[in-house]
Amino acid sequence: MYKLVLLRHGESEWNKENRFTGWTDVDLSERGVEEAHFAAKLLKEQGYVFDVAFTSVLKRAIKTLWIVLEDIDLMWIPEYKHWRLNERHYGALQGLNKAEMAKRYGEEQVLLWRRSYDVPPPPLEKDDPRNPRFDPKYKDLKDDEIPLSESLKDTLNRVLPYYHSTIAPLVKEGKRVIIAAHGNSLRALVKYLDNISDEEIPHLNIPTGIPLVYELDENLNAVNHYYLADEKTLQEAIERVKNQIKEDPK
Numbered sequence: 498m499y500k501l502v503l504l505r506h507g508e509s510e511w512n513k514e515n516r517f518t519g520w521t522d523v524d525l526s527e528r529g530v531e532e533a534h535f536a537a538k539l540l541k542e543q544g545y546v547f548d549v550a551f552t553s554v555l556k557r558a559i560k561t562l563w564i565v566l567e568d569i570d571l572m573w574i575p576e577y578k579h580w581r582l583n584e585r586h587y588g589a590l591q592g593l594n595k596a597e598m599a600k601r602y603g604e605e606q607v608l609l610w611r612r613s614y615d616v617p618p619p620p621l622e623k624d625d626p627r628n629p630r631f632d633p634k635y636k637d638l639k640d641d642e643i644p645l646s647e648s649l650k651d652t653l654n655r656v657l658p659y660y661h662s663t664i665a666p667l668v669k670e671g672k673r674v675i676i677a678a679h680g681n682s683l684r685a686l687v688k689y690l691d692n693i694s695d696e697e698i699p700h701l702n703i704p705t706g707i708p709l710v711y712e713l714d715e716n717l718n719a720v721n722h723y724y725l726a727d728e729k730t731l732q733e734a735i736e737r738v739k740n741q742i743k744e745d746p747k
C-alpha cells in the first residue's frame with residue numbers, strides 16, 4: 498500500500514479578491530500563509546513524513562510547500578518544480594472578477610468555465626502580455642506546450658504525462674511523496690486517480706490548505722482517499738471555493 502499526499506496551496510491574494518488566476522503568479526494572502534501552517538500542523542499531528550516533494554512553478558504553491566516542509570522539519574528533502582503542475586490556464590478570464598463575470602454572463606456560463614470538463618475559457622490573444630510566452634519561466638517550452646487557455650481536459654493532458662513519467666515511478670519505489678499544487682491541476686489528477694466521469698467532475702471542488710491523502714495499491718490504483726481535517730472544517734473550506742462567484746462570498 499502506497500500513500501500519496503496532495504495539497505492545494507493556501508488562499509492566494511487573487512482567491513481573496515475573487516479573481517480568475519490561472520498562470521498568474523500571485524502570492525499567498527495572510528490567510529493563505531496561515532492555511533499552509535495549518536496543513537503542516539495536520540500532517541505533523543498525524544505523523545506524515547516525506548522523501549520527496551513536487552510543486553508547480555507558481556509561488557503560491559511553492560511557498561505553501563516551503564512553509565509545510567519548514568514546519569515539519571523536512572526542508573532538506575529533494576523538491577521538484579514543474580510547469581505541468583501549474584494551475585489550469587484561465588485564458589482571457591485571468592485577472593477578472595468571478596462574481597462580476599457571473600453577473601455579466603450568468604452563473605451557468607461561469608460554472609461551465611470553472612468546472613466543466615471540456616469547455617475552455619476564451620483564449621488570450623497571442624500578443625496579450627499575459628501570454629506565458631513573455632514570461633521567462635516558460636522560455637524553454639515549445640510553442641505547442643504554451644497554453645492560451647485550457648479546459649480541465651487540457652490540464653489533465655499536460656499533468657498526467659509528468660505524473661506518469663516522474664511522480665508515479667518514485668511512489669512505486671516506495672518514496673513518500675507530497676504534491677503541492679492547485680485547485681484544477683489537482684482536480685485533473687484526482688479525476689484520473691478516482692476515475693471520475695466527465696459528468697461528475699463539475700461537482701468536485703478542492704479546498705485550499707487541507708492535505709488530501711490517497712492510498713494506492715501495488716499498481717497505483719486508488720483504493721481510498723481522505724482529507725486530514727474534520728468534516729466541518731472541510732465543508733466550510735469547500736463552500737468557500739464554490740461561493741467565489743457570489744458577490745459577498747465570505
Ligand SMILES: O=C(O)[C@@H](CO)OP(=O)(O)O
Pocket residue numbers: 512516517518519520584585587611680681738741
Ligand atoms: O482562479 C483560478 O485559477 C482557480 C483556482 O483559484 O479558480 P477556480 O476555483 O474558479 O477554478
